[in-house]
Amino acid sequence: MADIFDAYALADAWDEMFERPGEVRAAYEPVLAALQPIEPGELRFRADQMARSFTDRGVTYAFAGEERPWPLDLVPRILDAVEWDFVQRGVGQRVRALESYLADAYGPCRAFEDGVVPWRLLLGSPHFHRAAHGIEPPGGVRIHVAGIDLVRDEAGAFRVLEDNVRVPSGVSYVIENRRAMTRVFPSLFDGQHVVPVDGYAQRLLAALRAAAPERTADPRVVVLTPGPGNAAYFEHALLARLMGVQLVEGHDLVCRGNRVWMRTTRGEVPVHVVYRRLDDDFLDPLHFRPDSVIGCPGILGAATAGNVTLANAVGNGIADDKLLYTYVPDLIRYYLREEPILPNVESYRPDEPGQLEAVLDQIDRLVVKPVDGAGGQGIVIGPKADARTLERTRKAVAADPRGFIAQRPVALSTSPTLAGDRMAPRHIDLRPFAVNDGDSVWVLPGGLTRVALQEGNLIVNSSQGGGSKDTWVLAEGPVEGPSRTAGDGPPPPVVPRQLGPDGTPALVPEGARQQ
Amino acid sequence: MNDVILSRIAEALTWTGRYVERADATARILDAYLHRMLEDPWRDEDMACRSLYAILGMDAGPAPVDMQQVLDQLAFDARSTGAIEGALGAARLNARSAREAVSSAMWECLNATWHALAEQRRAARRTGPYGYLELVRSRAALFFGLADSTMSRDDSWRFVVLGRSLERVDMTVRLLSVRVLDAAHAPDWPTLLSASGADEAYARVYGGFGDTPRVAEFLLLDRDFPRSALHALTTAEECLAALGRPRQDPARRPIGRLRTRLEYLDTHALEEQLPPLLKDLQTACMASAEAVAERFFPYQGPVVWAREGT
Numbered sequence: 001m002a003d004i005f006d007a008y009a010l011a012d013a014w015d016e017m018f019e020r021p022g023e024v025r026a027a028y029e030p031v032l033a034a035l036q037p038i039e040p041g042e043l044r045f046r047a048d049q050m051a052r053s054f055t056d057r058g059v060t061y062a063f064a065g066e067e068r069p070w071p072l073d074l075v076p077r078i079l080d081a082v083e084w085d086f087v088q089r090g091v092g093q094r095v096r097a098l099e100s101y102l103a104d105a106y107g108p109c110r111a112f113e114d115g116v117v118p119w120r121l122l123l124g125s126p127h128f129h130r131a132a133h134g135i136e137p138p139g140g141v142r143i144h145v146a147g148i149d150l151v152r153d154e155a156g157a158f159r160v161l162e163d164n165v166r167v168p169s170g171v172s173y174v175i176e177n178r179r180a181m182t183r184v185f186p187s188l189f190d191g192q193h194v195v196p197v198d199g200y201a202q203r204l205l206a207a208l209r210a211a212a213p214e215r216t217a218d219p220r221v222v223v224l225t226p227g228p229g230n231a232a233y234f235e236h237a238l239l240a241r242l243m244g245v246q247l248v249e250g251h252d253l254v255c256r257g258n259r260v261w262m263r264t265t266r267g268e269v270p271v272h273v274v275y276r277r278l279d280d281d282f283l284d285p286l287h288f289r290p291d292s293v294i295g296c297p298g299i300l301g302a303a304t305a306g307n308v309t310l311a312n313a314v315g316n317g318i319a320d321d322k323l324l325y326t327y328v329p330d331l332i333r334y335y336l337r338e339e340p341i342l343p344n345v346e347s348y349r350p351d352e353p354g355q356l357e358a359v360l361d362q363i364d365r366l367v368v369k370p371v372d373g374a375g376g377q378g379i380v381i382g383p384k385a386d387a388r389t390l391e392r393t394r395k396a397v398a399a400d401p402r403g404f405i406a407q408r409p410v411a412l413s414t415s416p417t418l419a420g421d422r423m424a425p426r427h428i429d430l431r432p433f434a435v436n437d438g439d440s441v442w443v444l445p446g447g448l449t450r451v452a453l454q455e456g457n458l459i460v461n462s463s464q465g466g467g468s469k470d471t472w473v474l475a476e477g478p479v480e481g482p483s484r485t486a487g488d489g490p491p492p493p494v495v496p497r498q499l500g501p502d503g504t505p506a507l508v509p510e511g512a513r514q515q
Numbered sequence: 516m517n518d519v520i521l522s523r524i525a526e527a528l529t530w531t532g533r534y535v536e537r538a539d540a541t542a543r544i545l546d547a548y549l550h551r552m553l554e555d556p557w558r559d560e561d562m563a564c565r566s567l568y569a570i571l572g573m574d575a576g577p578a579p580v581d582m583q584q585v586l587d588q589l590a591f592d593a594r595s596t597g598a599i600e601g602a603l604g605a606a607r608l609n610a611r612s613a614r615e616a617v618s619s620a621m622w623e624c625l626n627a628t629w630h631a632l633a634e635q636r637r638a639a640r641r642t643g644p645y646g647y648l649e650l651v652r653s654r655a656a657l658f659f660g661l662a663d664s665t666m667s668r669d670d671s672w673r674f675v676v677l678g679r680s681l682e683r684v685d686m687t688v689r690l691l692s693v694r695v696l697d698a699a700h701a702p703d704w705p706t707l708l709s710a711s712g713a714d715e716a717y718a719r720v721y722g723g724f725g726d727t728p729r730v731a732e733f734l735l736l737d738r739d740f741p742r743s744a745l746h747a748l749t750t751a752e753e754c755l756a757a758l759g760r761p762r763q764d765p766a767r768r769p770i771g772r773l774r775t776r777l778e779y780l781d782t783h784a785l786e787e788q789l790p791p792l793l794k795d796l797q798t799a800c801m802a803s804a805e806a807v808a809e810r811f812f813p814y815q816g817p818v819v820w821a822r823e824g825t
Contacts, residue, residue: 056627057619058611228612237614247615252521264519265670265758265811 004040004423005032005416011425011456013411014156016077027080027474034188035075040421047074047418050184059176062231071467072177073417074185077428077449084473087158087432088443090342091148093332095434095441098165098319100335102142105318106133116334117327120351124402125324126372127317129280131287135304135313138211139438142313144275145204146434147171147448150342152413159345159410161429163320163328166312167277170448171200171433172235175242177448177470193475195445200433201242203444204275207437208243211309212272219272222246222262224253226278226294236277250278255298258305273309274299280314322371322405323349346408350401359406360394366406368393381458383409412458415469417451427452428469429460446471520616525674526812527613532662532678534606535625538599539655540686542648544570545590545599547710549582549644551702566701570693573597586644591636599651600636603629617675618665621658628654673754677807680751681800684744687711687734688796694731695789704730716740728786735785735792736777744796748774751803759810766806769799 010021017028024032035043054060054069061070079087104111105128111117122128147168149161178197182189205221212219225236227249240247246262254261254268261268276283282292284300302308318324326347329340348366350356359366363382370378380393397404414425432447449469450460460466520528548567552558561579568575571589592598596605607625610617628650635647659679666672690710694701708714708730717733717740737743741750748770755767773796780788 055630057623058626223615228608237611240615241619245615246521246524248521249523252523263522263813265522265525266519269519 003036004038004043004418004421005036006422008416008423008425011411011414011427012154013425013427014152014154014413015425016152016413016415016428017075018416027078030190030192031076031078031188034190043074043418044421046184050074050180053180053183054176059173059180059234061234070173070176071453072180073451073467073469074181075416075418075423075469076181076188076472077415077430077469078472078474079446080474081476083158084445086341087150087430088445090158090160090340091146091150091432091434091443092441093336093338093341094148094160094163094328095143095146095165095436097328097332097335098146098163099141099143099436101324101331102165102313102316102319103140104335106135106142106315111331111334114334116330117324120402121321121323121327122318125318125321127280127315127321129287129315129317131300131304132313132315136306137313138214138306138309141207141211141311141436141438142316143319143434143436144207144211144311145171146436147431148434150430150432151345151410152430153345153410156413158342158430160325160328160342161345161410162322162325164431165316165320167279168431168433169232169235169277170431171444172232172238173468174433174444174446174448174471175200175238177468181470192472195473195475197444197446200435200444201239203435203437203442204239205243205245207435208273208275208309208311210437210439211311213306213309216272220245220270221273221275222248222253222271224248224250224274224276224278224296226250226282230277232277239275250292250294250296253296253299255296255302258298258302258307260296260299260302260308271308273311275311280317283310283314317372322369323351323402326405345410348406350397350404350406356398356401359397359404363394363397363406364390365409367409368397368404368406370404371402379459381409409458412452412460415449415451417453417467417469419453419455424455426455426467427458427460430471445473520670520674522812524613524616525670526808527609528616528671528674529678529807531606531609531613531617531625532675533682534596534602534609535655535658536679536682537596537686538602538606538651540683541571541589541599541602542651542655543712544686544690544710545585545644546648546652547706548585548702550709551706552582563702566693570689571597572689586639590644590647591639600632603632603651616671618661620661620665624654624658624661628658670758673758674811677751677754677758680747680754681804683742683747684751684796684800687742687744687747688793688800691731691734691789692793695793707734711742713740713742731789732782732785736780736782745774745777748777755803755807764806766803766810769802769806773799 010018017024017032019025050072051069059070060067101111105122112119112122143165145168147164147170149164150158151161152158174197208221209219221243222245223236223240225233225247227233230236237247248262252262253271254263260271260274262271278295281288283295284297285292285295286297287300299308299310300314303310303314326344326349329344332338332340348355348359350359366382368380368382380389382390385393412427412429415428416423417426419426428449428451430447430449433444435442449471451467451469452458452460453467544567548563552560552563560581564580564582564585565575567585567589568580573588588598590599593600593604595601603625607629610622610625614622631650635650639647662672662675666675690707694707702710705714708717711734713734717730720733720737721729733740733743735744738745740746752767752771752774755764759766
């Protein structure tokens with residue numbers, strides 16, 4: 001029988017499933033055993049079934065102007081308990097350090113005075129908003145939700161690729177991926193202790209309610225979306241539905257007397273916490289883009305007055321500036337007095353003396369990234385770029401050293417992915433999601449694993465045609481769920497079923513009874 | 516936490532209910548007509564098709580009309596909310612913009628229907644429209660069944676039901692109007708009954724068909740049949756009563772008035788009263804829908820430019 005892993009040739013990178021050709025890592029043994037006997041045609045069938053169900057349920061994303069089913073690969077990506085513990089502690093630490101940085105940058109500016117971070121980093125950032133100055137967020141939380149992008153390098157070590165503390169998206173796909181996998185491929189889960197991911201919305205709601213202005217007894221939380229035209233609208237709607245809160249658009253809100261209200265069939269009702277899925281620039285036409293019609297005029301004034309909480313806070317962009325990224329290990333040491341758990345990818349800062357020349361000299365061996373690029377846009381991978389692109393990049397970096405960072409290219413780890421009717425290694429990354437309620441940072445077990453579907457490609461963003469994988473965190477023991485032994489009461493009484501008139505089930509005709 | 520609903524959502528819910536009901540009713544009417552035409556070889560296709568257009572309030576144009584044109588314009592046209600496909604597309608968009616208010620099951624029903632329509636439309640070109648119309652009817656039933664079994668009986672649900680009820684009165688009245696105003700080319704009474712899905716219920720009450728104005732009585736006045744005008748008006752009125760409290764509700768008044776008129780109507784005089792009655796029913800539904808929009812969906816108000824520090 002043909003084996004779908006027959007032609008699986010390891011790439012020049014860490015492979016998630018195989019230690020060496022033919023030698024599978026322990027965590028993957030049951031999955032491999034379940035997958036191996038399956039015919040390629042059967043896998044294709046399940047993949048098509050999954051795509052169809054995504055289409056029907058509207059779990060789609062826009063690619064090249066077309067509505068496509070969310071691309072989920074059938075092979076899960078697995079993290080064992082030890083790996084996950086390491087990742088979640090690292091992510092939590094990172095979020096705490098970035099919170100401290102934001103509070104500092106919009107407050108006393110100690111890190112700048114002490115020379116840990118240069119002043120120009122702050123003042124030169126396009127995301128440094130004067131309007132955010134003086135907003136003291138309840139509980140001191142500015143990062144309610146974070147998505148920290150990680151990759152695994154050639155040696156198998158996790159490294160941070162970038163921090164997203166503005167409006168990180170993708171968590172709905174974590175939830176949907178799990179749902180789809182358990183339906184299409186239940187046998188894969190047999191005997192595995194996969195930690196569930198469905199607690200996210202409740203955690204998020206609790207964090208958002210905890211972030212409400214202090215004098216609010218029963219805070220009303222809403223999700224603010226740009227509308228159905230937005231690529232992430234599906235996610236906005238899912239989160240609102242799972243949390244049981246209203247999904248509002250800008251024109252559903254009105255600001256009056258420095259408070260935010262929403263227009264309902266019973267008149268205007270007050271809103272206390274806005275989980276906004278709009279960039280700063282579109283949020284309030286009074287402060288930012290006056291042409292924005294998807295925001296709500298006056299909402300920033302209400303936030304400044306302390307009457308409404310915006311989650312995430314305005315001005316967080318200074319913390320996910322990629323130049324700041326290069327300072328995060330120092331910030332962890334400075335604010336938390338801890339050693340960084342997750343290392344960065346080795347990076348250059350062209351705006352520092354001497355480093356610009358180093359970058360320009362070896363630009364064909366580096367990855368160059370614009371500091372505020374999103375979705376993989378504007379990234380130039382030196383070893384794969386042609387001479388003209390390199391020349392253009394060299395000029396751009398020389399003209400605006402503050403606008404770029406450069407990094408050593410990392411061969412992202414690979415994972416077996418269905419390509420045609422065979423398994424082939426494809427590069428992946430990982431975006432864990434963290435929720436901060438002010439007391440602690442909770443990291444959703446797993447996160448979004450994205451896959452570069454073209455062979456050798458290192459860019460995994462779905463806006464660039466990437467796919468995804470269900471990401472499993474394995475618990476060491478059985479997963480804790482609602483306990484069945486907790487009540488310890490007597491078993492419920494057994495009520496006899498109602499039967500037909502003559503004591504037999506009414507629909508079984510005489511003579512058809514089993515002998 | 517969802518003790519209130521956004522005006523925008525309420526409007527989307529109302530229109531979702533209306534559009535699904537419209538698609539369903541249109542599918543029934545087309546099916547009944549097509550059946551009739553196949554079974555009656557002496558029927559004038561052009562005239563019958565014209566009466567169909569008249570029922571649905573659309574212009575047939577000067578050229579002769581055939582069944583294919585009817586299907587293209589009244590079923591497959593995705594750009595017109597007067598056609599099945601356009602109505603379902605609009606229902607899907609409305610439900611999509613109210614996705615946290617409708618249940619997932621309802622949204623998925625509309626979305627899956629939308630994707631399934633294309634396939635059925637292609638099949639209809641080869642094997643006739645039955646599968647297509649059947650799909651629309653069964654999905655509409657599924658949608659409202661899901662609304663009934665997955666939504667709380669709160670205001671969100673009431674807006675869906677209100678939209679459905681107002682549309683239902685409108686479609687029933689349209690069916691009867693053609694029969695009354697243009698009897699020569701209108702469908703016969705049995706066709707009317709089956710277009711309303713009422714043939715079996717009618718037979719149960721009156722026994723057999725019979726070419727009689729009793730059909731009109733049944734479709735207008737029956738208390739128990741859910742597609743009768745009286746039943747739909749009663750439902751709409753109940754929704755409005757639960758939604759609002761003002762003593763003189765401009766949304767409730769016109770349909771309440773009509774409902775009482777129907778309740779106390781002298782059925783012997785029904786036939787001669789029909790033309791003005793049907794007109795009044797349509798006017799009342801329109802007036803009520805406008806008042807609902809004015810009262811509950813006023814979100815398109817002027818943008819309020821708040822000043823800082825006020």
